[in-house]
Amino acid sequence: xxxxxxxxxxxxxxxxxxxxxxxxxxxxxxxxxxxxxxxxxxxxxxxxxxxxxxxxxxxxxxxxxxxxxxxxxxxxxxxxxxxxxxxxxxxxxxxxxxxxxxxxxxxxxxxxxxxxxxxxxxxxxxxxxxxxxxxxxxxxxxxxxxxxxxxxxxxxxxxxxxxxxxxxxx
Amino acid sequence: xxxxxxxxxxxxxxxxxxxxxxxxxxxxxxxxxxxxxxxxxxxxxxxxxxxxxxxxxxxxxxxxxxxxxxxxxxxxxxxxxxxxxxxxxxxxxxxxxxxxxxxxxxxxxxxxxxxxxxxxxxxxxxxxxxxxxxxxxxxxxxxxxxxxxxxxxxxxxxxxxxxxxxxxxxxxxxxxxxxxxxxxxxxxxxxxxxxxxxxxxxxxxxxxxxxxxxxxxxxxxxxxxxxxxxxxxxxxxxxxxxxxxxxxxxxxxxxxxxxxxxxxxxxxxxxxxxxxxxxxxxxxxxxxxxxxxxxxxxxxxxxxxxxxxxxxxxxxxxxxxxxxxxxxxxxxxxxxxxxxxxxxxxxxxxxxxxxxxxxxxxxxxxxxxxxxxxxxxxxxxxxxxxxxxxxxxxxxxxxxxxxxxxxxxxxxxxxxxxxxxxxxxxxxxxxxxxxxxxxxxxxxxxxxxxxxxxxxxxxxxxxxxxxxxxxxxxxxxxxxxxxxxxxxxxxxxxxxxxxxxxxxxxxxxxxxxxxxxxxxxxxxxxxxxxxxxxxxxxxxxxxxxxxxxxxxxxxxxxxxxxxxxxxxxxxxxxxxxxxxxxxxxxxxxxxxxxxxxxxxxxxxxxxxxxxxxxxxxxxxxxxxxxxxxxxxxxxxxxxxxxxxxxxxxxxxxxxxxxxxxxxxxxxxxxxxxxxxxxxxxxxxxxxxxxxxxxxxxxxxxxxxxxxxxxxxxxxxxxxxxxxxxxxxxxxxxxxxxxxxxxxxxxxxxxxxxxxxxxxxxxxx
Numbered sequence: 026x027x028x029x030x031x032x033x034x035x036x037x038x039x040x041x042x043x044x045x046x047x048x049x050x051x052x053x054x055x056x057x058x059x060x061x062x063x064x065x066x067x068x069x070x071x072x073x074x075x076x077x078x079x080x081x082x083x084x085x086x087x088x089x090x091x092x093x094x095x096x097x098x099x100x101x102x103x104x105x106x107x108x109x110x111x112x113x114x115x116x117x118x119x120x121x122x123x124x125x126x127x128x129x130x131x132x133x134x135x136x137x138x139x140x141x142x143x144x145x146x147x148x149x150x151x152x153x154x155x156x157x158x159x160x161x162x163x164x165x166x167x168x169x170x171x172x173x174x175x176x177x178x179x180x181x182x183x184x185x186x187x188x189x190x191x192x193x194x195x
Numbered sequence: 196x197x198x199x200x201x202x203x204x205x206x207x208x209x210x211x212x213x214x215x216x217x218x219x220x221x222x223x224x225x226x227x228x229x230x231x232x233x234x235x236x237x238x239x240x241x242x243x244x245x246x247x248x249x250x251x252x253x254x255x256x257x258x259x260x261x262x263x264x265x266x267x268x269x270x271x272x273x274x275x276x277x278x279x280x281x282x283x284x285x286x287x288x289x290x291x292x293x294x295x296x297x298x299x300x301x302x303x304x305x306x307x308x309x310x311x312x313x314x315x316x317x318x319x320x321x322x323x324x325x326x327x328x329x330x331x332x333x334x335x336x337x338x339x340x341x342x343x344x345x346x347x348x349x350x351x352x353x354x355x356x357x358x359x360x361x362x363x364x365x366x367x368x369x370x371x372x373x374x375x376x377x378x379x380x381x382x383x384x385x386x387x388x389x390x391x392x393x394x395x396x397x398x399x400x401x402x403x404x405x406x407x408x409x410x411x412x413x414x415x416x417x418x419x420x421x422x423x424x425x426x427x428x429x430x431x432x433x434x435x436x437x438x439x440x441x442x443x444x445x446x447x448x449x450x451x452x453x454x455x456x457x458x459x460x461x462x463x464x465x466x467x468x469x470x471x472x473x474x475x476x477x478x479x480x481x482x483x484x485x486x487x488x489x490x491x492x493x494x495x496x497x498x499x500x501x502x503x504x505x506x507x508x509x510x511x512x513x514x515x516x517x518x519x520x521x522x523x524x525x526x527x528x529x530x531x532x533x534x535x536x537x538x539x540x541x542x543x544x545x546x547x548x549x550x551x552x553x554x555x556x557x558x559x560x561x562x563x564x565x566x567x568x569x570x571x572x573x574x575x576x577x578x579x580x581x582x583x584x585x586x587x588x589x590x591x592x593x594x595x596x597x598x599x600x601x602x603x604x605x606x607x608x609x610x611x612x613x614x615x616x617x618x619x620x621x622x623x624x625x626x627x628x629x630x631x632x633x634x635x636x637x638x639x640x641x642x643x644x645x646x647x648x649x650x651x652x653x654x655x656x657x658x659x660x661x662x663x664x665x666x667x668x669x670x671x672x673x674x675x676x677x678x679x680x681x682x683x684x685x686x687x688x689x690x691x692x693x694x695x696x697x698x699x700x701x702x703x704x705x706x707x708x709x710x711x712x713x714x715x716x717x718x719x720x721x722x723x724x725x726x727x728x729x730x731x732x733x734x735x736x737x738x739x740x741x742x743x744x745x746x747x748x749x750x751x752x753x754x755x756x757x758x759x760x761x762x763x764x765x766x767x768x769x770x771x772x773x774x775x776x777x778x779x780x781x782x783x784x785x786x787x788x789x790x791x792x793x794x795x796x797x798x799x800x801x802x803x804x805x806x807x808x809x810x811x812x813x814x815x816x817x818x819x820x821x822x823x824x825x826x827x828x829x830x831x832x833x834x835x836x837x838x839x840x841x842x843x844x845x846x847x848x849x850x851x852x853x854x855x856x857x858x859x860x861x862x863x864x865x866x867x868x869x870x871x872x873x874x875x876x877x878x879x880x881x882x883x884x885x886x887x888x889x890x891x892x893x894x895x896x897x898x899x900x901x902x903x904x905x906x907x908x909x910x911x912x913x914x915x916x917x918x919x920x921x922x923x924x925x926x927x928x929x930x931x932x933x934x935x936x937x938x939x940x941x942x943x944x945x946x947x948x949x950x951x952x953x954x955x956x957x958x959x
Contacts (some may be wrong), residue, residue: 026711041232051848056310062745064228064735069221070221070224070228071220071221071222071665072221073225073227073402073451074227074404074480075402075404075451075483075877076483076876076877077482077483077830077876078876078877078878080876080877080878081402081877102809110221111219111220112220113821114220115220120219120220123219124219124220127215127219128211128212128215128219129211129215131211131212131215131679131843131847132843133212133218133219133677134677134678134679134847134851135214135401135402135449135450135451135452135453135676135677136214136217136218136219136223136449136451136677137217137225137402137403137452138402140219140221143219157447161885162884162885162886162888163885163886165884165885166884166885166886169402169877169882169884170402171400171401171402171452171454171855171882172452172677172851172853172856173847173850173851174849174850174852174853174855174883174892175850175854175856175885175887175888176850176888177847177850177881178885178894189309
């Protein structure tokens with residue numbers, strides 16, 4: 026049951042979540058957006074704000090492994106769930122195969138969409154380890170990139186899929 | 196400078212981007228990721244009306260809202276020069292008495308948090324007296340049109356760069372040129388093609404909206420901003436606020452895209468004025484709907500007529516075009532001039548008459564967007580060339596081969612002669628489209644070629660600092676907006692100093708430390724700033740070799756820099772050791788300086804451009820006759836770059852520009868009604884997604900070493916955009932569907948298809 030309490034005039038919610046594998050407990054305003062929570066309260070600036078209407082995907086983070094637009098998700102929706110941001114993808118210091126492939130292919134230019142794009146790609150590969158190019162094109166319709174024309178991004182995701190498949194085969 | 200062939204090294208290699216690691220790990224910092232202690236959040240109150248006088252403005256209620264620190268109005272600007280505009284100083288920081296478009300700055304709020312600032316905007320009471328407005332080109336040019344500016348009293352901006360900028364009425368700028376006797380050709384030409392055309396307003400959509408963080412330290416201003424041209428912003432701010440240029444520091448972190456939308460001065464004056472009044476640092480981060488009314492591509496109306504002989508020899512062209520620059524000139528005058536330059540197309544004309552006009556309207560201001568001018572005009576001119584070919588009964592590649600300018604020929608009176616092999620380029624597009632092969636039924640092919648005046652004013656500089664451990668800091672004020680400038684410059688330094696690329700750091704633009712660069716745009720950075728980097732590296736190399744010669748007692752001619760060492764024959768000296776032996780300690784540094792400037796103050800627009808950027812594209816497509824939807828089978832670009840310092844990144848530019856080009860051609864249009872933007876979110880302003888890509892994309896790099904930059908390089912990044920609409924329009928015409936208005940939405944294509952059916956009599 027949601028517990029709403031007040032500190033001064035502003036009502037507060039008790040949020041208990043996990044961010045990049047670490048427990049996080051905060052008192053938050055009910056209206057707080059997940060994007061502002063991550064960027065301003067936790068200082069995780071990898072997720073970016075752009076369209077504000079769940080179209081562009083720059084604010085994509087993974088909630089229980091699935092991509093959400095943090096710009097249109099309430100922070101409270103992360104209650105008792107697992108959040109993964111770009112900062113948590115290589116938390117042990119080793120780049121994720123997607124990150125490595127994005128570097129290899131120069132699958133980025135300005136880099137503003139890159140964190141969201143990589144997390145969306147992770148979700149795709151978790152769900153579908155061997156996607157076709159058409160699968161990728163369809164999946165990334167919610168992640169815009171204005172710089173690259175997407176070609177190198179699709180190449181990078183395909184390479185990462187191979188790398189991950191190779192690891193899975195061991 | 197003389198070009199030379201690169202035999203080995205890192206130039207010409209597909210070196211990985213030096214900024215990639217930061218960007219894939221989320222560590223790359225953009226202006227909106229920065230904060231200063233005590234920072235406030237700024238929001239701008241924007242006009243809901245296209246044209247109005249402000250009778251009264253009351254801020255008390257907003258100021259009384261807890262968390263609000265201050266509200267900035269025109270009254271706060273009395274001790275400074277409140278007007279900016281690099282071409283014409285026609286725009287106040289916030290309204291002084293009038294607003295001129297929906298979205299114009301009325302006032303600004305600084306508060307402890309963003310929500311409070313937003314809430315305070317609603318508490319500012321404004322009493323508007325609505326004025327008659329002119330929200331289209333036609334309305335603005337009508338006889339009794341309301342005057343949007345008192346143009347007689349407008350002052351020139353600091354960087355107008357145009358010799359004849361005299362606004363009059365609602366005409367912000369007019370520019371024309373001609374040659375030959377068009378009237379005589381009118382009488383004799385056997386083939387004439389004429390049409391009226393419409394180009395829409397387009398939003399650049401750099402994914403990072405305009406963001407500025409400004410603070411005052413004593414009498415100095417410090418401004419972090421998502422701007423492309425920090426030195427021009429610095430000069431304008433200094434001028435407005437009455438500061439020495441040296442008292443204004445502009446720092447540019449990574450830019451989340453630019454494409455021209457962040458050219459020149461944007462949100463910096465209002466942010467700095469707000470910080471001045473608040474006495475604390477302020478950050479203003481535009482939302483997308485605000486960025487859409489901060490800068491956009493000019494919409495245009497154009498009339499064009501092309502004359503040719505019966506055999507397809509092009510004779511003359513007449514063009515009149517009107518570009519809607521919106522409520523403020525912004526970069527409109529330059530766009531007008533560049534559009535005029537692009538209007539004749541790269542052909543050997545006997546005569547032409549080009550007249551281009553920039554028109555003030557009560558719409559949001561229009562400025563730069565990738566390949567401006569060329570994108571506006573090329574599809575029009577190239578569609579007329581195709582039509583001439585059809586009427587003359589000759590192949591569309593052949594008409595170009597016969598009429599295209601050759602290297603060294605005059606492009607524009609007084610301007611730089613052609614520095615590219617256009618015939619070779621267009622043949623490459625034709626080959627990629629398998630031009631001679633039979634077309635499958637229902638498939639149209641098209642191509643187009645044009646030129647874009649590139650480079651802007653040629654002043655750039657760079658500093659190479661060789662440190663005592665052999666690592667290098669490269670200071671250059673080109674802003675990194677995704678194009679890969681830091682990578683390409685690192686390659687040049689690595690090549691010239693024989694230092695591993697990992698040992699080179701390029702920290703980015705900070706006007707207090709990185710030296711002057713006019714701007715980042717107009718495809719100029721590799722050619723101009725890159726040359727400054729090359730010269731700086733040479734200067735550092737010369738100093739190192741002089742020192743090494745003295746230390747080693749070996750003549751300089753026997754020394755070379757390689758693998759982070761000074762090599763001489765089979766021997767070598769570590770750079771770190773050279774420092775110890777030269778300076779007497781593990782310290783000191785060699786500082787190389789490179790400056791590029793026009794000879795004796797020349798290099799003006801009239802004498803330019805720095806180089807002609809080739810705009811070229813090819814397309815193969817089908818049309819669904821039931822829906823009018825275009826299916827792109829293939830797009831082709833040719834990057835005529837002189838020398839590809841990093842071919843992988845050259846292709847990246849072509850891919851991005853081509854995809855923006857297909858957005859401009861097929862989808863993108865800012866829709867206005869009575870000056871109000873109707874599609875102000877990405878929900879209803881569609882930019883290309885991965886699903887919109889053509890089935891196939893081919894990009895061909897041409898390296899003729901005919902550019903003015905390092906190793907014969909030119910610029911890249913814009914031409915491919917302009918090529919796409921031209922290629923698509925011509926591929927459609929190949930199917931008998933003529934296009935006079937972009938974007939080619941399914942509805943427009945369907946209607947044009949229906950018109951063709953009506954025109955075509957039944958066969959039996």
